[in-house]
Amino acid sequence: MNPVIHSLPKLRIGQGVDVHAFTAGDHVVLGGVRIPHTQGLLAHSDGDVLIHALCDALLGAAGLGDIGHHFPDTDPVYRGVDSRVLLRHVMQLLAGRAWVVVNADMTLLAQAPRVAVHIPQMLACLADDMGVGVNQLSIKATTSERLGFVGREEGIVAQAVVLLAANA
Ligand code: MG
Numbered sequence: 001m002n003p004v005i006h007s008l009p010k011l012r013i014g015q016g017v018d019v020h021a022f023t024a025g026d027h028v029v030l031g032g033v034r035i036p037h038t039q040g041l042l043a044h045s046d047g048d049v050l051i052h053a054l055c056d057a058l059l060g061a062a063g064l065g066d067i068g069h070h071f072p073d074t075d076p077v078y079r080g081v082d083s084r085v086l087l088r089h090v091m092q093l094l095a096g097r098a099w100v101v102v103n104a105d106m107t108l109l110a111q112a113p114r115v116a117v118h119i120p121q122m123l124a125c126l127a128d129d130m131g132v133g134v135n136q137l138s139i140k141a142t143t144s145e146r147l148g149f150v151g152r153e154e155g156i157v158a159q160a161v162v163l164l165a166a167n168a
Helices: 003-007 048-060 083-096 116-130
Strands: 011-024 028-031 032-038 039-041 098-108 135-142 155-168
Touching: 003 011, 028 039, 028 155, 032 098, 032 116, 048 098, 048 116, 048 155, 083 098, 083 116, 098 116, 116 135
Parallel strands: 098 135
Antiparallel strands: 011 039, 011 155, 028 032, 098 155
């Protein structure tokens, strides 16, 4: 290995993206927070697109595949599952390999509902599940200026980037 790379701290970056479509319903769950809405999100689980993107970023950084590999949507065990359970499981996988989270930065793309007011509660939920400080997490929300499927209120997109460090 290149000696410069060898001397760097053992850090790994990961990114995750998830999309869920709207369907009939009266609420969405984002970042572990139940938000009343005129539609729900179509999913095998609770449809928490933000946690799914975060889990994929965490798994990707650790080289552990993706959320579909660990929690297949063909498995009835995961029907309607609280995605916070999945996040806590992913954190256990990382801890078992001596990875700690340095920080995570996330973005929600949603025309509706308005999510910004719920961000502090989402941060508290995620920090609790991940065993990190709220100051290690960031959640941003944006609309798509009414463009594309997000703008037509057909679904929600979430993106996450995480940095892991070896706990050595
Ligand atoms: Mg998903």
